[in-house]
Amino acid sequence: MAGASPLEVLDSCLSEAETLLERAALDRAGPLIRRCVDLYNLWFSTGRSDASGEQLLFRDSVWAAQYQLALQWCQVGETASACQLLQSLGVRWRISDLILRLQPPARSKQPTANSAAPGSRPPPPLQLFAAPLSEVLLLSLVNGFAAESTYWEEHGYSKPETPFFSYTFPLSKRPPRSSIEQAVVELHKILCSSPRTAAWVKGAVRAEWWAHSRRRHEGHQLHYDADERHFRDGAARYAIRHPLVSSILYLSGENSGGPTLVTDLTLGGG
Template identity: 30%
Template structure:
Protein backbone atom coordinates (compact mmCIF):
# COMPACT_ATOMS: atom_id res chain seq x y z
CA UNK A 1 0.00 0.00 0.00
CA UNK A 2 1.16 3.53 -0.82
CA UNK A 3 2.62 5.09 2.33
CA UNK A 4 1.01 8.44 1.48
CA UNK A 5 -2.43 6.79 1.23
CA UNK A 6 -1.93 5.17 4.62
CA UNK A 7 -0.95 8.49 6.17
CA UNK A 8 -3.99 10.23 4.67
CA UNK A 9 -6.33 7.53 5.96
CA UNK A 10 -4.79 7.78 9.41
CA UNK A 11 -5.15 11.55 9.32
CA UNK A 12 -8.83 11.34 8.35
CA UNK A 13 -9.46 8.84 11.16
CA UNK A 14 -7.85 11.27 13.58
CA UNK A 15 -10.15 14.08 12.38
CA UNK A 16 -13.18 11.80 12.68
CA UNK A 17 -12.21 11.03 16.25
CA UNK A 18 -11.91 14.74 17.05
CA UNK A 19 -15.45 15.28 15.70
CA UNK A 20 -16.76 12.44 17.86
CA UNK A 21 -15.05 13.88 20.94
CA UNK A 22 -16.47 17.32 20.17
CA UNK A 23 -20.01 16.04 19.79
CA UNK A 24 -19.82 13.89 22.90
CA UNK A 25 -18.61 16.85 24.96
CA UNK A 26 -21.27 19.10 23.42
CA UNK A 27 -24.11 16.75 24.37
CA UNK A 28 -23.01 16.51 28.00
CA UNK A 29 -21.59 20.02 28.41
CA UNK A 30 -22.23 21.46 31.86
CA UNK A 31 -20.32 24.75 31.70
CA UNK A 32 -19.34 27.41 29.19
CA UNK A 33 -15.74 26.21 29.08
CA UNK A 34 -17.02 22.90 27.69
CA UNK A 35 -18.58 24.72 24.75
CA UNK A 36 -15.38 26.69 24.18
CA UNK A 37 -13.51 23.40 23.91
CA UNK A 38 -16.17 22.02 21.54
CA UNK A 39 -15.74 25.00 19.25
CA UNK A 40 -11.95 24.62 19.31
CA UNK A 41 -12.20 20.97 18.28
CA UNK A 42 -14.60 21.59 15.41
CA UNK A 43 -12.63 24.62 14.28
CA UNK A 44 -9.38 22.65 14.17
CA UNK A 45 -11.02 19.96 12.02
CA UNK A 46 -12.69 22.51 9.75
CA UNK A 47 -9.50 24.50 9.18
CA UNK A 48 -7.45 21.37 8.59
CA UNK A 49 -9.81 19.84 6.04
CA UNK A 50 -10.56 23.16 4.37
CA UNK A 51 -6.89 23.96 3.85
CA UNK A 52 -6.16 20.46 2.57
CA UNK A 53 -9.03 20.56 0.06
CA UNK A 54 -7.96 23.99 -1.13
CA UNK A 55 -4.25 23.20 -1.47
CA UNK A 56 -4.20 19.60 -2.69
CA UNK A 57 -5.83 17.72 -5.55
CA UNK A 58 -4.90 14.35 -4.04
CA UNK A 59 -7.17 14.46 -1.02
CA UNK A 60 -9.55 11.50 -0.80
CA UNK A 61 -13.08 12.65 -1.68
CA UNK A 62 -15.06 10.27 0.52
CA UNK A 63 -14.39 10.14 4.25
CA UNK A 64 -12.50 13.41 4.07
CA UNK A 65 -15.50 15.20 2.55
CA UNK A 66 -17.79 13.75 5.22
CA UNK A 67 -15.69 14.97 8.13
CA UNK A 68 -15.25 18.35 6.40
CA UNK A 69 -19.02 18.71 6.03
CA UNK A 70 -19.73 17.54 9.56
CA UNK A 71 -17.24 19.89 11.21
CA UNK A 72 -18.41 22.82 9.11
CA UNK A 73 -22.09 22.31 9.89
CA UNK A 74 -21.51 21.93 13.63
CA UNK A 75 -19.17 24.92 13.80
CA UNK A 76 -21.66 27.04 11.87
CA UNK A 77 -24.42 26.13 14.34
CA UNK A 78 -22.23 27.15 17.30
CA UNK A 79 -21.48 30.46 15.61
CA UNK A 80 -25.11 31.16 14.71
CA UNK A 81 -26.24 30.48 18.26
CA UNK A 82 -23.59 32.80 19.69
CA UNK A 83 -24.30 35.88 17.54
CA UNK A 84 -21.59 35.35 14.92
CA UNK A 85 -23.65 34.92 11.74
CA UNK A 86 -21.10 36.40 9.33
CA UNK A 87 -18.48 33.73 10.00
CA UNK A 88 -21.17 31.04 9.98
CA UNK A 89 -22.45 32.23 6.61
CA UNK A 90 -18.95 32.06 5.15
CA UNK A 91 -18.65 28.43 6.23
CA UNK A 92 -22.10 27.53 4.90
CA UNK A 93 -21.25 29.15 1.58
CA UNK A 94 -18.17 26.95 1.25
CA UNK A 95 -20.43 23.95 1.96
CA UNK A 96 -22.78 25.09 -0.86
CA UNK A 97 -25.73 25.91 1.37
CA UNK A 98 -28.19 28.26 -0.33
CA UNK A 99 -30.53 28.99 2.58
CA UNK A 100 -30.87 28.53 6.34
CA UNK A 101 -33.21 29.36 9.17
CA UNK A 102 -32.99 32.96 10.32
CA UNK A 103 -30.67 33.96 13.15
CA UNK A 104 -33.68 35.02 15.23
CA UNK A 105 -34.85 31.40 15.12
CA UNK A 106 -31.55 29.58 15.60
CA UNK A 107 -30.36 32.07 18.23
CA UNK A 108 -33.79 32.08 19.87
CA UNK A 109 -34.54 34.23 22.93
CA UNK A 110 -34.85 32.42 26.23
CA UNK A 111 -37.15 32.95 29.16
CA UNK A 112 -40.90 33.26 29.49
CA UNK A 113 -41.03 36.70 27.89
CA UNK A 114 -41.35 35.07 24.46
CA UNK A 115 -44.56 35.97 22.68
CA UNK A 116 -46.65 32.99 21.62
CA UNK A 117 -50.17 32.12 20.55
CA UNK A 118 -52.32 31.13 23.49
CA UNK A 119 -55.84 32.50 23.20
CA UNK A 120 -57.77 30.45 20.61
CA UNK A 121 -60.06 33.37 19.72
CA UNK A 122 -57.38 36.02 19.27
CA UNK A 123 -56.88 37.55 15.82
CA UNK A 124 -53.32 36.21 15.64
CA UNK A 125 -54.29 32.64 16.49
CA UNK A 126 -56.88 32.59 13.69
CA UNK A 127 -54.00 32.52 11.20
CA UNK A 128 -51.61 30.36 13.20
CA UNK A 129 -51.59 26.59 12.57
CA UNK A 130 -51.11 25.89 16.29
CA UNK A 131 -52.59 26.31 19.76
CA UNK A 132 -51.06 26.24 23.26
CA UNK A 133 -52.47 25.30 26.67
CA UNK A 134 -50.35 25.57 29.82
CA UNK A 135 -50.73 23.49 33.01
CA UNK A 136 -52.75 21.00 30.99
CA UNK A 137 -52.27 17.75 32.92
CA UNK A 138 -53.26 16.95 36.49
CA UNK A 139 -50.62 16.03 39.07
CA UNK A 140 -51.55 12.34 38.87
CA UNK A 141 -51.39 12.35 35.07
CA UNK A 142 -47.98 14.02 35.16
CA UNK A 143 -46.63 11.52 37.67
CA UNK A 144 -47.80 8.66 35.45
CA UNK A 145 -46.07 10.08 32.37
CA UNK A 146 -42.89 10.97 34.27
CA UNK A 147 -42.64 7.40 35.56
CA UNK A 148 -42.85 6.09 32.00
CA UNK A 149 -40.73 8.62 30.08
CA UNK A 150 -38.60 10.88 32.29
CA UNK A 151 -35.66 8.63 33.17
CA UNK A 152 -33.61 7.72 30.04
CA UNK A 153 -33.10 4.29 31.65
CA UNK A 154 -36.83 3.67 32.01
CA UNK A 155 -38.27 0.50 30.49
CA UNK A 156 -39.90 2.36 27.57
CA UNK A 157 -36.49 3.49 26.28
CA UNK A 158 -34.38 0.43 27.06
CA UNK A 159 -36.92 -2.07 25.68
CA UNK A 160 -36.83 -0.26 22.32
CA UNK A 161 -33.04 0.31 22.43
CA UNK A 162 -33.75 4.01 22.06
CA UNK A 163 -30.72 6.08 21.03
CA UNK A 164 -30.20 9.68 19.96
CA UNK A 165 -26.91 9.74 18.04
CA UNK A 166 -26.89 7.69 15.95
CA UNK A 167 -30.69 7.67 16.14
CA UNK A 168 -32.58 4.45 16.74
CA UNK A 169 -35.23 3.52 14.15
CA UNK A 170 -38.51 5.36 14.51
CA UNK A 171 -41.22 3.54 16.45
CA UNK A 172 -44.70 4.48 17.64
CA UNK A 173 -47.89 2.97 19.04
CA UNK A 174 -51.38 3.17 17.60
CA UNK A 175 -54.24 3.49 20.06
CA UNK A 176 -57.71 2.84 18.59
CA UNK A 177 -60.36 5.48 19.20
CA UNK A 178 -64.07 4.82 19.12
CA UNK A 179 -65.72 7.96 17.68
CA UNK A 180 -69.19 6.64 18.49
CA UNK A 181 -68.90 5.75 22.17
CA UNK A 182 -65.67 7.46 23.27
CA UNK A 183 -64.94 4.34 25.32
CA UNK A 184 -61.51 4.25 27.02
CA UNK A 185 -59.74 0.90 27.36
CA UNK A 186 -56.23 2.27 27.86
CA UNK A 187 -56.15 3.63 31.42
CA UNK A 188 -54.41 6.91 32.16
CA UNK A 189 -52.95 7.39 28.69
CA UNK A 190 -56.37 6.75 27.21
CA UNK A 191 -57.91 9.36 29.50
CA UNK A 192 -55.22 11.90 28.55
CA UNK A 193 -55.82 11.25 24.86
CA UNK A 194 -59.58 11.74 25.23
CA UNK A 195 -59.10 14.98 27.18
CA UNK A 196 -56.71 16.32 24.54
CA UNK A 197 -59.19 15.31 21.86
CA UNK A 198 -61.99 17.24 23.55
CA UNK A 199 -59.76 20.28 24.03
CA UNK A 200 -58.66 20.31 20.39
CA UNK A 201 -62.24 19.89 19.19
CA UNK A 202 -62.90 23.54 20.07
CA UNK A 203 -60.39 24.40 17.31
CA UNK A 204 -60.59 21.35 15.01
CA UNK A 205 -64.06 19.78 15.41
CA UNK A 206 -63.23 16.92 13.00
CA UNK A 207 -60.76 15.51 15.54
CA UNK A 208 -63.77 13.86 17.22
CA UNK A 209 -64.09 11.64 14.14
CA UNK A 210 -60.52 10.32 14.32
CA UNK A 211 -60.17 6.54 14.63
CA UNK A 212 -56.57 6.30 15.87
CA UNK A 213 -54.14 8.18 18.06
CA UNK A 214 -50.46 7.61 17.27
CA UNK A 215 -48.11 7.89 20.27
CA UNK A 216 -44.33 8.30 20.34
CA UNK A 217 -41.83 10.05 22.60
CA UNK A 218 -38.32 11.50 22.79
CA UNK A 219 -35.77 11.90 25.57
CA UNK A 220 -32.86 13.94 24.24
CA UNK A 221 -29.90 15.98 25.48
CA UNK A 222 -30.15 19.77 25.42
CA UNK A 223 -28.04 20.34 22.28
CA UNK A 224 -29.97 17.98 20.01
CA UNK A 225 -32.77 19.22 17.82
CA UNK A 226 -35.01 17.50 15.31
CA UNK A 227 -34.91 18.13 11.57
CA UNK A 228 -37.80 19.92 9.92
CA UNK A 229 -40.28 17.31 8.72
CA UNK A 230 -43.88 16.42 8.01
CA UNK A 231 -45.68 13.87 10.18
CA UNK A 232 -46.84 11.20 7.73
CA UNK A 233 -48.32 7.73 7.53
CA UNK A 234 -45.66 5.00 7.33
CA UNK A 235 -42.90 7.64 7.19
CA UNK A 236 -44.26 8.88 3.85
CA UNK A 237 -43.63 5.54 2.14
CA UNK A 238 -46.22 4.69 -0.50
CA UNK A 239 -48.10 6.18 -3.43
CA UNK A 240 -50.50 8.19 -1.27
CA UNK A 241 -49.00 10.35 1.48
CA UNK A 242 -51.32 10.96 4.42
CA UNK A 243 -50.86 13.33 7.36
CA UNK A 244 -52.60 13.37 10.73
CA UNK A 245 -55.45 15.79 11.25
CA UNK A 246 -53.70 17.22 14.32
CA UNK A 247 -50.37 16.52 16.03
CA UNK A 248 -49.66 17.42 19.65
CA UNK A 249 -46.68 17.76 22.00
CA UNK A 250 -46.60 17.43 25.78
CA UNK A 251 -43.44 18.79 27.46
CA UNK A 252 -42.29 16.68 30.41
CA UNK A 253 -39.07 18.21 31.78
CA UNK A 254 -40.03 19.41 35.29
CA UNK A 255 -39.32 22.93 36.44
CA UNK A 256 -37.29 24.03 33.44
CA UNK A 257 -38.35 25.65 30.17
CA UNK A 258 -34.80 26.19 28.93
CA UNK A 259 -33.74 22.56 28.40
CA UNK A 260 -33.61 21.86 24.70
CA UNK A 261 -34.58 24.27 21.98
CA UNK A 262 -38.11 25.41 21.18
CA UNK A 263 -40.48 23.60 18.85
CA UNK A 264 -40.78 25.39 15.51
CA UNK A 265 -44.03 25.18 13.55
CA UNK A 266 -44.20 26.74 10.09
CA UNK A 267 -46.90 27.54 7.54
CA UNK A 268 -45.29 25.33 4.87
CA UNK A 269 -47.21 22.32 3.55
CA UNK A 270 -46.31 19.64 1.05
CA UNK A 271 -48.44 21.48 -1.49
CA UNK A 272 -46.62 24.80 -0.91
CA UNK A 273 -44.82 26.27 -3.90
CA UNK A 274 -42.41 28.24 -1.72
CA UNK A 275 -40.49 27.83 1.52
CA UNK A 276 -42.21 28.83 4.74
CA UNK A 277 -42.45 32.57 5.32
CA UNK A 278 -44.00 32.34 8.79
CA UNK A 279 -43.11 30.36 11.88
CA UNK A 280 -44.22 30.00 15.49
CA UNK A 281 -42.02 28.62 18.23
CA UNK A 282 -42.64 27.65 21.81
CA UNK A 283 -40.19 26.81 24.61
CA UNK A 284 -40.48 23.37 26.19
CA UNK A 285 -42.42 24.62 29.22
CA UNK A 286 -43.24 21.86 31.70
CA UNK A 287 -46.82 20.61 31.44
CA UNK A 288 -47.52 22.58 28.27
CA UNK A 289 -49.66 21.12 25.49
CA UNK A 290 -49.04 22.30 21.93
CA UNK A 291 -51.39 21.26 19.13
CA UNK A 292 -50.77 22.01 15.46
CA UNK A 293 -52.16 21.26 12.02
CA UNK A 294 -50.81 17.83 11.06
CA UNK A 295 -50.02 18.94 7.51
CA UNK A 296 -47.43 21.64 8.32
CA UNK A 297 -43.63 21.45 8.39
CA UNK A 298 -42.20 21.48 11.90
CA UNK A 299 -39.15 20.54 13.95
CA UNK A 300 -37.05 21.35 17.03
CA UNK A 301 -34.28 23.94 17.20
CA UNK A 302 -31.09 22.59 18.86
CA UNK A 303 -30.70 23.87 22.40
CA UNK A 304 -28.17 26.71 22.57
CA UNK A 305 -25.54 27.30 25.21
CA UNK A 306 -25.39 25.12 28.30
CA UNK A 307 -28.56 23.57 29.64
CA UNK A 308 -29.47 25.00 33.07
CA UNK A 309 -29.52 22.34 35.77
CA UNK A 310 -32.67 22.09 37.85
CA UNK A 311 -31.70 20.98 41.35
CA UNK A 312 -35.14 19.39 41.83
CA UNK A 313 -34.63 17.01 38.91
CA UNK A 314 -32.92 13.66 38.85
CA UNK A 315 -29.28 14.17 37.76
CA UNK A 316 -29.63 11.78 34.82
CA UNK A 317 -32.51 13.77 33.34
CA UNK A 318 -32.01 17.36 34.42
CA UNK A 319 -30.48 18.41 31.08
CA UNK A 320 -32.72 16.36 28.80
CA UNK A 321 -35.71 17.47 26.77
CA UNK A 322 -38.51 14.95 27.36
CA UNK A 323 -41.60 15.07 25.15
CA UNK A 324 -44.62 12.91 24.40
CA UNK A 325 -46.27 13.24 20.99
CA UNK A 326 -49.87 12.27 20.20
CA UNK A 327 -51.19 12.55 16.63
CA UNK A 328 -54.84 12.10 15.69
CA UNK A 329 -55.66 10.24 12.49
CA UNK A 330 -58.80 9.58 10.53
CA UNK A 331 -56.94 6.72 8.87
CA UNK A 332 -53.40 5.35 9.26
CA UNK A 333 -51.53 2.22 8.20
CA UNK A 334 -51.25 -0.33 11.01
CA UNK A 335 -48.25 -2.65 11.37
CA UNK A 336 -50.26 -5.64 10.09
CA UNK A 337 -51.31 -3.68 6.99
CA UNK A 338 -47.72 -2.59 6.37
CA UNK A 339 -46.44 -6.17 6.61
CA UNK A 340 -49.18 -7.36 4.27
CA UNK A 341 -48.12 -4.76 1.69
CA UNK A 342 -44.50 -5.87 2.01
CA UNK A 343 -45.47 -9.49 1.37
CA UNK A 344 -47.55 -8.48 -1.65
CA UNK A 345 -44.70 -6.34 -2.96
Protein backbone atom coordinates in the same frame (compact mmCIF):
# COMPACT_ATOMS: atom_id res chain seq x y z
CA MET B 1 -0.86 10.73 20.83
CA ALA B 2 2.75 9.64 20.41
CA GLY B 3 3.25 7.19 17.56
CA ALA B 4 -0.33 7.53 16.30
CA SER B 5 -1.00 7.80 12.58
CA PRO B 6 -2.62 10.97 11.18
CA LEU B 7 -5.88 9.08 10.71
CA GLU B 8 -5.85 7.93 14.32
CA VAL B 9 -5.24 11.50 15.45
CA LEU B 10 -8.09 12.72 13.24
CA ASP B 11 -10.43 10.04 14.56
CA SER B 12 -9.53 10.93 18.15
CA CYS B 13 -10.05 14.65 17.51
CA LEU B 14 -13.46 14.01 15.95
CA SER B 15 -14.54 11.89 18.92
CA GLU B 16 -13.44 14.58 21.36
CA ALA B 17 -15.13 17.28 19.29
CA GLU B 18 -18.39 15.32 19.31
CA THR B 19 -18.22 15.05 23.09
CA LEU B 20 -17.60 18.79 23.44
CA LEU B 21 -20.51 19.58 21.12
CA GLU B 22 -22.80 17.35 23.17
CA ARG B 23 -21.79 19.39 26.22
CA ALA B 24 -22.17 22.66 24.26
CA ALA B 25 -18.55 23.54 25.14
CA LEU B 26 -18.19 25.68 22.02
CA ASP B 27 -15.10 27.60 23.15
CA ARG B 28 -13.17 24.32 23.13
CA ALA B 29 -15.01 22.60 20.29
CA GLY B 30 -14.35 25.38 17.76
CA PRO B 31 -10.52 25.19 17.74
CA LEU B 32 -10.61 21.39 17.87
CA ILE B 33 -12.91 21.16 14.84
CA ARG B 34 -10.67 23.55 12.92
CA ARG B 35 -7.80 21.19 13.72
CA CYS B 36 -9.89 18.30 12.36
CA VAL B 37 -10.34 20.21 9.11
CA ASP B 38 -6.59 20.87 8.86
CA LEU B 39 -5.77 17.21 9.57
CA TYR B 40 -8.26 16.04 6.95
CA ASN B 41 -6.89 18.40 4.30
CA LEU B 42 -3.33 17.41 5.20
CA TRP B 43 -3.97 13.67 4.96
CA PHE B 44 -6.34 13.47 2.01
CA SER B 45 -5.94 14.95 -1.43
CA THR B 46 -9.17 16.88 -1.93
CA GLY B 47 -8.75 16.85 -5.70
CA ARG B 48 -8.74 13.09 -6.08
CA SER B 49 -11.60 11.61 -8.07
CA ASP B 50 -11.09 8.07 -6.75
CA ALA B 51 -11.91 8.89 -3.16
CA SER B 52 -11.84 5.83 -0.92
CA GLY B 53 -14.61 4.82 1.43
CA GLU B 54 -12.40 5.78 4.36
CA GLN B 55 -11.83 9.24 2.94
CA LEU B 56 -15.55 9.76 2.33
CA LEU B 57 -16.33 8.64 5.87
CA PHE B 58 -13.91 11.14 7.39
CA ARG B 59 -15.07 13.85 4.99
CA ASP B 60 -18.68 13.42 6.08
CA SER B 61 -17.69 13.32 9.76
CA VAL B 62 -15.66 16.52 9.49
CA TRP B 63 -18.47 18.24 7.57
CA ALA B 64 -21.05 17.14 10.17
CA ALA B 65 -18.89 18.44 13.03
CA GLN B 66 -18.55 21.84 11.33
CA TYR B 67 -22.27 21.97 10.62
CA GLN B 68 -23.14 21.12 14.22
CA LEU B 69 -20.73 23.79 15.48
CA ALA B 70 -22.33 26.39 13.19
CA LEU B 71 -25.80 25.38 14.37
CA GLN B 72 -24.83 25.76 18.02
CA TRP B 73 -23.21 29.11 17.30
CA CYS B 74 -26.54 30.23 15.82
CA GLN B 75 -28.30 29.02 18.94
CA VAL B 76 -26.17 31.14 21.27
CA GLY B 77 -26.11 34.24 19.08
CA GLU B 78 -22.64 33.89 17.50
CA THR B 79 -24.20 34.70 14.15
CA ALA B 80 -21.13 36.08 12.36
CA SER B 81 -18.99 33.04 13.14
CA ALA B 82 -21.85 30.71 12.22
CA CYS B 83 -22.52 32.38 8.87
CA GLN B 84 -18.84 32.36 7.91
CA LEU B 85 -18.58 28.64 8.64
CA LEU B 86 -21.87 27.81 6.91
CA GLN B 87 -20.80 29.68 3.78
CA SER B 88 -17.55 27.71 3.70
CA LEU B 89 -19.68 24.55 3.72
CA GLY B 90 -21.70 25.76 0.74
CA VAL B 91 -24.83 26.63 2.73
CA ARG B 92 -26.71 29.53 1.18
CA TRP B 93 -29.79 29.86 3.39
CA ARG B 94 -30.53 29.30 7.05
CA ILE B 95 -33.45 29.66 9.44
CA SER B 96 -33.95 32.97 11.22
CA ASP B 97 -32.36 33.73 14.59
CA LEU B 98 -35.89 34.04 15.99
CA ILE B 99 -36.19 30.28 15.54
CA LEU B 100 -32.64 29.10 16.21
CA ARG B 101 -31.83 31.09 19.34
CA LEU B 102 -31.98 29.03 22.53
CA GLN B 103 -33.93 31.44 24.66
CA PRO B 104 -37.48 31.47 25.96
CA PRO B 105 -39.54 33.00 23.14
CA ALA B 106 -41.79 35.94 23.85
CA ARG B 107 -45.35 34.86 24.50
CA SER B 108 -47.34 35.58 21.39
CA LYS B 109 -51.05 36.27 21.38
CA GLN B 110 -53.32 33.35 20.72
CA PRO B 111 -54.24 33.31 17.02
CA THR B 112 -57.79 34.30 16.30
CA ALA B 113 -59.87 31.67 14.54
CA ASN B 114 -61.00 32.76 11.10
CA SER B 115 -64.70 32.93 10.41
CA ALA B 116 -66.26 30.14 8.40
CA ALA B 117 -69.48 29.67 6.52
CA PRO B 118 -72.36 28.23 8.59
CA GLY B 119 -72.19 24.44 8.73
CA SER B 120 -68.65 24.25 7.37
CA ARG B 121 -65.59 23.08 9.24
CA PRO B 122 -63.46 26.04 10.40
CA PRO B 123 -59.86 26.50 9.32
CA PRO B 124 -57.36 24.43 11.34
CA PRO B 125 -56.53 26.38 14.50
CA LEU B 126 -53.29 26.75 16.39
CA GLN B 127 -53.88 26.61 20.12
CA LEU B 128 -51.81 26.39 23.30
CA PHE B 129 -52.91 24.54 26.43
CA ALA B 130 -50.65 25.52 29.32
CA ALA B 131 -51.40 22.62 31.70
CA PRO B 132 -53.64 20.03 30.05
CA LEU B 133 -52.82 17.09 32.35
CA SER B 134 -53.06 16.42 36.07
CA GLU B 135 -49.86 16.60 38.12
CA VAL B 136 -50.01 12.87 38.85
CA LEU B 137 -50.31 11.91 35.18
CA LEU B 138 -47.66 14.42 34.14
CA LEU B 139 -45.21 13.10 36.74
CA SER B 140 -45.80 9.55 35.51
CA LEU B 141 -44.97 10.62 31.95
CA VAL B 142 -41.90 12.60 33.03
CA ASN B 143 -40.54 9.54 34.83
CA GLY B 144 -41.48 7.14 32.04
CA PHE B 145 -39.74 9.19 29.34
CA ALA B 146 -36.81 10.54 31.37
CA ALA B 147 -33.40 10.40 29.71
CA GLU B 148 -32.38 7.48 31.94
CA SER B 149 -35.63 5.59 31.33
CA THR B 150 -35.38 2.08 29.87
CA TYR B 151 -37.87 3.12 27.16
CA TRP B 152 -35.13 4.55 24.95
CA GLU B 153 -32.76 1.60 25.26
CA GLU B 154 -35.52 -0.96 24.77
CA HIS B 155 -36.56 0.78 21.56
CA GLY B 156 -32.99 1.26 20.29
CA TYR B 157 -33.77 4.95 20.04
CA SER B 158 -30.24 6.29 19.49
CA LYS B 159 -29.09 3.53 17.16
CA PRO B 160 -28.65 4.56 13.50
CA GLU B 161 -30.26 1.34 12.27
CA THR B 162 -33.46 1.92 14.27
CA PRO B 163 -36.28 3.09 11.96
CA PHE B 164 -39.02 5.50 12.93
CA PHE B 165 -41.53 3.81 15.23
CA SER B 166 -44.87 4.80 16.73
CA TYR B 167 -47.92 3.30 18.41
CA THR B 168 -51.62 3.47 17.55
CA PHE B 169 -54.29 3.73 20.24
CA PRO B 170 -57.99 3.12 19.37
CA LEU B 171 -59.92 5.92 21.04
CA SER B 172 -63.15 4.04 21.68
CA LYS B 173 -62.45 0.29 21.44
CA ARG B 174 -60.62 -0.21 24.75
CA PRO B 175 -59.57 1.68 27.89
CA PRO B 176 -56.03 3.08 28.17
CA ARG B 177 -53.34 0.65 29.32
CA SER B 178 -50.52 3.09 30.09
CA SER B 179 -49.87 6.65 31.18
CA ILE B 180 -49.28 7.84 27.63
CA GLU B 181 -52.56 6.31 26.46
CA GLN B 182 -54.31 7.97 29.41
CA ALA B 183 -52.74 11.26 28.30
CA VAL B 184 -54.11 10.67 24.79
CA VAL B 185 -57.60 10.20 26.25
CA GLU B 186 -57.31 13.37 28.34
CA LEU B 187 -56.04 15.45 25.43
CA HIS B 188 -58.80 14.10 23.20
CA LYS B 189 -61.40 15.20 25.75
CA ILE B 190 -59.91 18.69 25.88
CA LEU B 191 -59.89 19.01 22.10
CA CYS B 192 -63.46 17.73 21.84
CA SER B 193 -64.64 20.30 24.39
CA SER B 194 -62.86 23.26 22.81
CA PRO B 195 -65.00 25.24 20.32
CA ARG B 196 -61.94 25.83 18.16
CA THR B 197 -60.96 22.17 17.81
CA ALA B 198 -64.12 20.13 18.38
CA ALA B 199 -65.12 20.12 14.71
CA TRP B 200 -61.73 18.67 13.76
CA VAL B 201 -61.52 15.80 16.23
CA LYS B 202 -65.11 14.63 16.57
CA GLY B 203 -64.60 12.06 13.80
CA ALA B 204 -61.30 10.70 15.11
CA VAL B 205 -61.24 6.94 15.80
CA ARG B 206 -57.58 6.41 16.68
CA ALA B 207 -54.51 8.31 17.80
CA GLU B 208 -50.90 7.72 16.83
CA TRP B 209 -48.24 8.64 19.37
CA TRP B 210 -44.47 8.56 19.62
CA ALA B 211 -41.81 10.13 21.81
CA HIS B 212 -38.53 11.95 21.24
CA SER B 213 -35.66 12.76 23.57
CA ARG B 214 -33.64 15.80 22.53
CA ARG B 215 -30.73 17.49 24.24
CA ARG B 216 -30.78 21.27 24.57
CA HIS B 217 -28.81 22.01 21.40
CA GLU B 218 -30.53 19.40 19.23
CA GLY B 219 -33.44 20.11 16.95
CA HIS B 220 -35.86 18.20 14.79
CA GLN B 221 -36.10 18.19 11.02
CA LEU B 222 -38.90 20.14 9.38
CA HIS B 223 -41.62 17.76 8.27
CA TYR B 224 -45.29 17.19 7.50
CA ASP B 225 -47.24 14.87 9.77
CA ALA B 226 -48.59 12.04 7.63
CA ASP B 227 -49.87 8.47 7.83
CA GLU B 228 -46.65 6.61 7.09
CA ARG B 229 -48.30 3.19 6.97
CA HIS B 230 -49.37 3.94 3.42
CA PHE B 231 -45.76 4.27 2.30
CA ARG B 232 -45.79 0.47 2.14
CA ASP B 233 -48.05 0.70 -0.90
CA GLY B 234 -45.20 2.21 -2.90
CA ALA B 235 -44.65 5.72 -4.20
CA ALA B 236 -46.83 5.20 -7.28
CA ARG B 237 -49.93 4.39 -5.20
CA TYR B 238 -49.19 6.60 -2.21
CA ALA B 239 -51.48 9.52 -1.39
CA ILE B 240 -50.63 11.92 1.42
CA ARG B 241 -52.96 11.50 4.39
CA HIS B 242 -52.57 13.99 7.21
CA PRO B 243 -53.95 13.60 10.75
CA LEU B 244 -57.10 15.49 11.69
CA VAL B 245 -55.13 17.23 14.44
CA SER B 246 -51.44 17.22 15.37
CA SER B 247 -50.35 17.93 18.92
CA ILE B 248 -47.08 18.26 20.82
CA LEU B 249 -46.88 17.47 24.52
CA TYR B 250 -43.79 18.90 26.26
CA LEU B 251 -42.52 17.09 29.34
CA SER B 252 -39.65 19.49 30.10
CA GLY B 253 -39.39 23.16 30.99
CA GLU B 254 -39.24 26.23 28.77
CA ASN B 255 -35.45 26.47 28.99
CA SER B 256 -34.84 22.99 27.61
CA GLY B 257 -34.60 24.10 24.00
CA GLY B 258 -35.73 26.45 21.28
CA PRO B 259 -39.29 27.21 20.20
CA THR B 260 -41.41 25.00 17.98
CA LEU B 261 -41.89 26.31 14.46
CA VAL B 262 -45.29 25.91 12.79
CA THR B 263 -45.68 27.26 9.26
CA ASP B 264 -48.54 27.67 6.81
CA LEU B 265 -46.55 26.02 4.01
CA THR B 266 -48.53 23.32 2.22
CA LEU B 267 -47.47 20.46 -0.03
CA GLY B 268 -47.33 21.69 -3.59
CA GLY B 269 -47.53 25.26 -2.39
CA GLY B 270 -44.03 26.15 -3.58
